[in-house]
Structures are given as C-alpha cells and as structure tokens.
Amino acid sequence: MEQREESEVVREGLPPGPGWPRLALTGWYVKDPWGCIRSARGRYGDLFTLRVMNGDVVVGCTPAHARQVFSADPGNFRAFAVDALGPVLGEGALLVSSGETHRRQRKLLQPPFHGSRMRAYGRAMREVALEHGRALRAGKDARVHRTTTAISLDVILRTVFGVEAGAMAEGRQLLIDVLEGFSPMVVFSRKFQHPLFPPWRRLERALGVLDARIEEEVRQRRGRGEHGEDILGMLLDARWEGGEPMTAKEIRDQLLTLLVAGHETTAIALAWAIHEVYRRPWVLKRLREEIEGLGGDPEPEALARLPYLSAVCDETLRLRAVVPDVVRQLTQPFEYGGWRLPAGACVSVEIEAIHRDPGLYPEPDAFQPERFLERKPGPFEFLPFGGGHRRCLGAAFSDFEARVVLGTLVTRLDLRPLLEEVPARRNVTMGPRHGVPVEVLAVR
Template identity: 40%
Template structure:
C-alpha cells in the first residue's frame, strides 16, 4: 500500500441503498452523471442488488482495472445478474481459466477473415429490410435496425436455414429480449421465473432454448459442417463444449451482438438526421463505396458510440484488496469504469456534447478513453463484427433512401435492461427511395486489433 493511499471507500450519495437501486433502474446514466458532477472522478454507489460500486471516470484508474490481473478483477462475477438469461456457462458470466479457454474457443468466428466473408450477406439482409421502410411518414427506426441485426445474427452466427425454425426464432427472440425493469428482476433472480408475473419470460426462454438446441443438434449431425461459415458450426468443430454450453454462448451472442448493434445504428440515424451537413457528407461517403467513404462511415459509428454509448459502464468485482486511484479498496467491492462519464469528459473530448465524426477520422483511440465495447481481457469478442456491421448497414441505408432532417431536439435515452436506447425509437422520415444498381459488395478491411 502506498503511503498516500486512503483506506475505505470514496464518498458518494448518502441515499438509502434501496433508493439508489430504484434510481439506477430508472435513470442509470443520469444518476451517475449527477454523482460525477457532485463527487468527482471516483465515487461510491450502493444498492441492494449489486452492493458497493466504486465508479471510475479517470482514464488512469480505468487502466489499472483493464490491465489488472483477471484473477483479482472478476468481470464474470460482476455480470452475474445476467446469468438468469444467458446461462451459467456464458462467456460473459464466467472467470479465470474457464473464461480464458471459452474465449479462445469462440475467437474463430470473429477473426478478420471470417467477418469479411459475411459482409455481402450483411448487405443483402439490410437491403431487403430497407425496401420495406415506409415513405413520407415518421417511424421509429430502432425496430427496423433490430430486425436487420437479428437476421444477421440468426444467419451468420447461428446459421439458421430451416424456414420454419428461422421464422420461429424471428418471432421469439424479440419477445425474449424485450426486457424492462420488471423482467430484469427475474433475470437477476431466476427463482422468480416460476412465479405468475414472470411466467411469460420463462415461456419465451423455453421456446428459444428448444429452437437453439434443435440448431445445435442439426449442426452436430451435418456431414458437410466443415464447409459451413456460421459461428455455431465453427464452435461445434472446435469441440470442448456441451450442448448446454453451446446454448449459453448462442444466447449470449444474440443478446450481446443483436440488440446492442441495433441500438447503435438507431442512435447513428437519430444523430445524422439532426445534423444536415454531416448527413450529406455521410451520404456521399456511402455512395462513393471506396476506402475513404468507408473510413468516414466508420468514424460516424465510432462517434455515435462515444456520444451515445449503448451500455453505460462495465464492472469488475475485486477478489483481493487493490489500490485504485489512491484508495485501498477492499475485496468484494465492484469497480466500475464509467463509459458515459469518460466519453463526456471535455478534457478528453473537446465539446463532448457535439456530434462530430471528423474527430474520429484517422484518430488513434485509447482503450481507456473510448471503450464502448469494454476493455482488457473482457473486451467484447464481437467488437470488430459489430463495427463492420454498423458500417455496412449504414452504407446500405444512406445509399438506398433519402432521409429527411429535423430540427427537433435530440431524443432522450431510455434504459432497457442494461442498454440505453432512444426514448422514441429513433424516429426518422424517408423522403424518397433511391434507385441503386445492386447491393454494395466487397470484403471490408477489419483491423485484427479490434477483434
């Protein structure tokens, strides 16, 4: 312990723990922002579900967490509230050697070359969906982007091809993932799922499990599995996982890789339609279809995830006492790098409330100042996949429809379980449908460092 380190926890709001839980369930990012303004870059929150949480808004302190020994900084334990949905062997809720081995098995589908092979299918799925968008009327775009990203996951990750099963998955997954504060209670405490108020959630989980286990059985029996490109086929071929473990990884990929990317896309369109000059530049980039155009679309995605991060923070539970930001924190405390706080820090991003994709063009981003996908050994496996998908879907939208701009105020955030969505669904208006030759093809470059 350094001579200047202080024992005990940093200051924080003195509100009762149960009231802090209510505030976080309803106004998580707003509550954290208020505490950041009052208490500085490190403060303690307490709630009856997650215990003592030390929030970190300082990049140096966050580096201590992300670079720390994963045997001491347990991310899986911090995510345990998701176990009721994802399963107890999900890569998100396990730690130590089991996590390292599971993550190793799951890397192949998200390698640069594997993602590039899915680019054309992503574009085709997006184009088919965009063709059904209404013209001349305002509509929430989040359900549309959700349809796109769900279809991408179902066909590229799960590899579903049986028409009846694919239709059933399209039906049950949105219902399963429609999680509010009420459903979150039963996910955090699975024993509640047998009770009447949560039986619908339990039925949706049973139906999704039936369909996923059918996909797993089909893949295990496929004599041509080596020719398949879907993630499930790769995981089955890698071996080392039971059907239950495969199910847990599939539902994890559905939750972590579908709703999050869909929400990021909805925020991108919400931001673009409020900035006419940036929208015009984005359309030109999409229609150019070259490396410079792709770089600008990537910059839009990165800036969107900075100014409207989909998840507000990430957590680690300490298994031993650790010195962080001048405090000697005891074992059992959760340390929480705050994505929203750092992304909104004017010392890190000048004029942080300004949507400015140009700040991301050619920028070298630090993993402790831009971390919408988390960091360290727990950085999202599918980060590269998500960034490519955002670029491709944005390109197809911008080259296929003429979006109206609006002078309305930006949409507020609404908390959906742990995801921050546009409160009104990211409403947009398509003025006209453009005539385009075909789906934009090509295998985009995916930096291996982002996978």
C-alpha cells in the same frame, strides 16, 4: 514534495458516495445512469461509491481509472451480477464466467469473431439492410429503432444461427419472445426470478422453446456431419484445450449470450447513428459522397474501410455510449484511484464520463465525426466496447456491421427526423427514448 507524498497515500475501505437507500439509488441509476453519475461526481469527485442492490460499486471516471482496471491481472476480478444473470443465460455463459473458465471460453469463442471472418458475414449484413430499407414506405412515418432492431436480429439469425434468407419468420419470433422477456427487473435482480412473477414465467417459457430448438439443430447438424459456415457451425467445430467438443448445453449458453449481448446493443447504436446523421445535412452529404465514390453496389469490406463512415460510427458510439459503464467484482483487495478496496466490492469504469471529458473531446456534447479523423484516441480514452480481458467479443463484428448497414441505408433512404431524441433505459442498455421517429421521404 510533501504534497506529492500525501497524494500517494493509499486509503483503506471505500471512497465516499451518496448515502441514499440502496433500492432508491438503484432505481435512479437504472432510470438515468448519466444523471446519477454526474450528480455523484459533482459532489464526490472522479472516484466515488454507489451502494446499489447488487453491491458496493466504486465508480472511476477517468482514463487513468480505465487503465487500472483494464490492465490489471484478470485474477483480481469476477463477473458482475452473476447471481441474477447466471440463471437466465446459463451458468456456462461467457458473460457470467470468470477466471480460468472464462479464459478457456474466450479462446474457444474468439475465432468466429476475428476481423478476418468478416468477409463471410458482410454479404448477409448488406442483404439484410437492403431488404429492411426497401420495406419502408415513402410518405409514411417510421421508427428507425424498429428497423434497426429487425436488421440486427436478422443479421444474428443469418450469421450466428445460419437461418436461410427464406426461413426467417419462425426464428425471428423465437428470438423476439426471448428478448422481450429480458426485462431489467428480471435480469438485474434474482429476487424477481420467481415462479409467481409473470415476467419470469414468460421468460422461462420462451427460453424453453429456444433451448429445444437449438438442441435439435445441434443434433441434426452433428448427425449430418456438416456443421455449416455460420458461427454455430464454428462452435460445433471448436475444441476445448483437451480436444473435446462443446456440449449442446455449452453451445446453447454461448448462443444465448451472443444474442443478448449483440442484438440490442447493435440495434441501438445504428438507430443513434441514423438519428445523428439525418439531423445534419452536411454530414449526410459528405457520407454519401464518400460512399458513392465506391460505385453502385459497393463490397461490404470496401464500405467498412471508408474513413468518414468509420468516423461517423465511432463518434456515434462516443456520444451515445450504448453501455455507459462496465463493472467487475473484486476477488481480492485492489488498489483503485488511491484507495485499497476490499475483496467483494465492485469496480466500475464510467465509459460515458470518459467519452464526454472536454479535455479529451473538445465540445464533448457535439456530434463531430471529424475529431476521429484528426486524432486517434488512446486505448483508455475511447471505450465503447469496454476493455481488458472481458472486452466485447463482438467488437469487430459490430463495427463491421455498423459500417455496412449505415453505409447501405444512407444512400437508399431520405428521412426527415421528427424530434430530437433523449436516451432512456431499454432493457439492459440505454437507447433513444422514442425509437427515432422519422418521416420517410424517399426509398431508392
């Protein structure tokens, strides 16, 4: 009894953590988040503080920590790294807003991402996957990540911006210029957003061109009185709670957020999925049998419902956490893992640590899709899309896209992986270091 009471004592302040200088610790974390977390966890346990450039981040590594953060009142938190991200994405962007503004924005932005809307996007997703699959050449080497990046970008162009299949080239270049400007330094630190720093100047220039293009598109569509069936069209139709439409600037900020949050993440997840599947002939065989059971040209929705294909996609997101953690800043003191943390500190849920917990996932470093058929993980045990009031807005969209694109490519392509990949930082997220090089054996 005495022991129980002692463990319930809530300590004030920040739990201990590595005493490294902030710059050095930030550098280590940015380069190798999983190595940095494992090392700190080994020394300090399941809850520790990382003192990094963006603040003091208290990292929790268990489902109980995830529950504490994701079930708490959103009023406890504001978005993380707003100082650096705000000037890039726009002060009105969902990723940087908090409190009542964030709640109102989520309400407005959610309908286009509701599961029921997926039918409208499925055709475009499948066509894009077929087109980029066919562009590969048998007998040549290719980088899978390059292909999945092109697929993810085209899916966004078609479903979000409504660009027609024949007119993709200009839109593609516009978005590529912006995305290439998102270097980690510029995105993670306000200090590098300086007119004398060439990467920042490049990003500003690219954003200027995109902004003008979006403004023009909004003006034209409003002028025509036809808003369109794509996500931009739905945003033009959307009304704030008071009944007024979004301004062109508000629409621009959210479109940029969708692009930044949705493009790289999806491309990486798909590249990892192909990497895992093609290295395991027995997985590929079972996947193909399941998909071929649907006939020659399956409906996207039928693909999205296939259990083994879904299990492969989920297992990929478990093993290869594209976003290894989520972070929130505290607006008021908050109790986390037996500590009462001060306002201003940050809390992080370490998704990767939970996904690799051997108590939840036996042999956690092995790729075993069957585990998702045998047991459905609890809400705080499988968190590729984060959780709570900031859970990924595009989760249903992304899940659907992964199933449709992977389900399309695996029946059309024979690939031979050329090496075993390791994760490395790719701009904001983590991805396969070498881009998944393969030899293309056949294209059907």
